[in-house]
Amino acid sequence: MNRISGIAASNGIAIAKAFRLENPELTIDKKNVADTQAEIQRFGQAVNESIAELEVIKKRTAEEISDKEAAIFGAHLLVLEDPELIGPITDKINNDSVNAEFALHETSTMFVDMFEAMDNEYMKERAADVRDVTKRVLAHLLGVKIQNPSMITDEVVVIAEDLTPSDTVQLNPKYIKGFITDIGGRTSHSAILARTLEIPAVVGAKSAMSSIDNGTIVIIDGLEGEILLNPDDATLAEYKEKQTAFASQKAEWAKLKNEATLTKDGVAVELGANIGTPKDLTGVLENGGEAIGLYRTEFLYMGRDEFPTEEEQFDAYSAVLKGMENKPTVVRTLDIGGDKELSYLKLPKELNPFLGLRAIRLCLEMPDMFRTQLRALLRASVHGNLKIMFPMIATLDEFREAKAILLEEKAKLEAEGVEVSDSIEVGIMVEIPSTAVMADTFAKEVDFFSIGTNDLIQYTMAADRMNESVSYLYQPYNPAILRLVKTVIDASHKEGKWTGMCGEMAGDEIAIPILLGLGLDEFSMSASSILKARSQLSRLSKADMEGHTEHILGLATSQEVEDYVKNL
Amino acid sequence: MVEKSFTITDPAGMHARPASALVGSLSKFQSDITMEFKDKKVNLKSILGVMSLGVPSGSTVQIAADGADEAEAMETIERVLQEQGISNE
Numbered sequence: 001m002n003r004i005s006g007i008a009a010s011n012g013i014a015i016a017k018a019f020r021l022e023n024p025e026l027t028i029d030k031k032n033v034a035d036t037q038a039e040i041q042r043f044g045q046a047v048n049e050s051i052a053e054l055e056v057i058k059k060r061t062a063e064e065i066s067d068k069e070a071a072i073f074g075a076h077l078l079v080l081e082d083p084e085l086i087g088p089i090t091d092k093i094n095n096d097s098v099n100a101e102f103a104l105h106e107t108s109t110m111f112v113d114m115f116e117a118m119d120n121e122y123m124k125e126r127a128a129d130v131r132d133v134t135k136r137v138l139a140h141l142l143g144v145k146i147q148n149p150s151m152i153t154d155e156v157v158v159i160a161e162d163l164t165p166s167d168t169v170q171l172n173p174k175y176i177k178g179f180i181t182d183i184g185g186r187t188s189h190s191a192i193l194a195r196t197l198e199i200p201a202v203v204g205a206k207s208a209m210s211s212i213d214n215g216t217i218v219i220i221d222g223l224e225g226e227i228l229l230n231p232d233d234a235t236l237a238e239y240k241e242k243q244t245a246f247a248s249q250k251a252e253w254a255k256l257k258n259e260a261t262l263t264k265d266g267v268a269v270e271l272g273a274n275i276g277t278p279k280d281l282t283g284v285l286e287n288g289g290e291a292i293g294l295y296r297t298e299f300l301y302m303g304r305d306e307f308p309t310e311e312e313q314f315d316a317y318s319a320v321l322k323g324m325e326n327k328p329t330v331v332r333t334l335d336i337g338g339d340k341e342l343s344y345l346k347l348p349k350e351l352n353p354f355l356g357l358r359a360i361r362l363c364l365e366m367p368d369m370f371r372t373q374l375r376a377l378l379r380a381s382v383h384g385n386l387k388i389m390f391p392m393i394a395t396l397d398e399f400r401e402a403k404a405i406l407l408e409e410k411a412k413l414e415a416e417g418v419e420v421s422d423s424i425e426v427g428i429m430v431e432i433p434s435t436a437v438m439a440d441t442f443a444k445e446v447d448f449f450s451i452g453t454n455d456l457i458q459y460t461m462a463a464d465r466m467n468e469s470v471s472y473l474y475q476p477y478n479p480a481i482l483r484l485v486k487t488v489i490d491a492s493h494k495e496g497k498w499t500g501m502c503g504e505m506a507g508d509e510i511a512i513p514i515l516l517g518l519g520l521d522e523f524s525m526s527a528s529s530i531l532k533a534r535s536q537l538s539r540l541s542k543a544d545m546e547g548h549t550e551h552i553l554g555l556a557t558s559q560e561v562e563d564y565v566k567n568l
Numbered sequence: 569m570v571e572k573s574f575t576i577t578d579p580a581g582m583h584a585r586p587a588s589a590l591v592g593s594l595s596k597f598q599s600d601i602t603m604e605f606k607d608k609k610v611n612l613k614s615i616l617g618v619m620s621l622g623v624p625s626g627s628t629v630q631i632a633a634d635g636a637d638e639a640e641a642m643e644t645i646e647r648v649l650q651e652q653g654i655s656n657e
Contacts, residue, residue, distance in 0.1 A: 075588045084614035111616050123622050306580040
């Protein structure tokens with residue numbers, strides 16, 4: 001039995017066969033062929049097999065995921081039918097008496113180079129499409145199998161070097177019991193996705209791809225970040241027991257689904273969920289979420305070729321607001337840039353994307369895009385309890401400008417006779433230290449704060465949260481962070497406003513008692529953490545925790561805070 | 569031969585989705601169909617050809633169909649461009 005350690009990314013125990021999501025190297029040798037007609041036929045056969053395969057993938061993607069995602073494969077099918085690609089390849093086989101692999105490679109390389117040479121990010125992406133399609137045909141010619149996550153129909157644990165957004169859209173939780181990636185951290189997209197899908201995951205496992213064979217029985221302990229390979233019977237039994245215990249604990253928590261969140265001393269706090277798409281609503285409702293503390297709208301913009309239209313956005317926002325049946329729903333306006341790119345946005349590469357043109361900065365730079373989103377939000381506002389939140393606010397001027405644009409769009413809609421809610425709260429994410437420090441000033445103008453801890457920690461510690469070499473600086477319990485959080489909460493309360501938290505920290509077992517003592521009003525987390533948090537809060541007394549606050553804030557290190565809270 | 573100019577009004581230009589719809593609707597026609605932009609002419613039945621033009625929003629393209637079913641082909645082109653919301657002419 002072997003053991004690999006990684007970063008615990010999503011809770012629970014998964015036991016299943018390993019499925020390696022490979023990226024095979026396809027080598028192409030130039031060969032002379034005597035029978036060119038037979039070679040052309042072999043090529044045609046590989047194309048047809050690829051078409052048949054893509055048809056299945058497209059159909060399955062449309063059924064299991066969405067038509068929009070399936071459209072990617074529609075474009076790939078057209079490439080395989082493209083006379084400007086197929087014609088030159090058969091000509092080349094015929095005229096130069098070369099093998100199909102070589103002719104395909106030469107011709108497709110021409111297109112890849114052409115797209116890559118274009119001075120346009122979107123077109124450069126098309127080079128990837130051509131490569132993708134070429135690879136599929138090559139694989140058929142060479143008899144190598146290419147995997148598509150959407151084709152997995154066995155219960156497996158996926159092992160991959162990394163999962164790209166396009167891989168992840170094809171993951172069906174019905175079959176994927178968990179996943180392990182070589183790279184990534186707790187806040188990488190694949191980790192967030194795992195928590196949303198509620199499947200156990202270990203990321204940053206480094207040697208998973210090099211040491212796990214297909215079909216190996218794998219145990220993922222998503223709580224401890226442990227991976228066990230080929231477990232002996234005793235270990236298997238032990239983990240099956242843990243799996244059962246986890247399931248029964250979940251069942252225990254499930255009883256709290258319709259209960260209010262009350263501390264032991266009877267103080268009510270609000271437990272919200274972070275979501276990415278209207279699909280995630282199910283999880284929020286099943287886990288008894290009292291609010292949506294963060295709706296990440298950027299997923300509407302990602303994995304596609306063009307901006308979502310106002311109508312598309314209106315539909316998505318309305319669906320969420322209606323689904324929440326008047327419970328508070330905080331929608332964050334587009335937060336793109338940093339580690340999240342949009343190919344069609346054609347933004348120049350930045351040296352420090354996390355410090356660059358992202359989130360509200362980008363929206364203010366591209367007001368048309370921003371206004372479209374705001375209009376869609378305002379129109380949807382009559383369907384529920386909408387709160388609008390601007391991300392990455394660094395200065396009061398940015399907030400004022402964003403709010404002015406919002407009010408302009410509201411006035412325009414009303415002039416057009418469109419009904420807009422009159423009780424939309426407008427708040428900001430606090431994720432930049434400058435804003436946390438100036439919270440007293442902001443509190444006079446905003447309706448609420450939501451503390452985004454992942455970025456607040458990153459910017460306060462000056463440590464890139466995607467960089468594993470400095471991951472030790474991701475310290476939610478560092479007194480520096482806690483003092484900033486206190487500043488924000490106190491400032492909001494002084495002005496009669498409320499503060500929520502929508503980072504990873506809000507659902508963290510160690511952080512929850514501290515945040516309760518600091519007076520946090522709303523905790524927003526992965527839907528799957530809500531019931532556990534409700535259970536924990538019911539055993540905590542707010543008055544007690546307030547009594548510990550001063551001591552905690554006076555501690556010197558993150559470790560001291562952690563040790564103190566654990567021993568309470 | 570029939571020829572017509574179209575102005576691409578989609579803010580993202582002639583991107584993959586409408587290009588796919590357009591190219592996909594033309595394979596059944598026998599006529600030669602071309603799209604010309606900035607002195608470069610490509611086969612409109614070729615998705616790679618159309619994408620390679622990189623037509624940005626606001627620009628005008630010339631489309632020509634030549635063959636037995638040219639009129640019908642042009643009607644299809646106009647309909648698809650409109651349905652895709654990429655050109656309203």
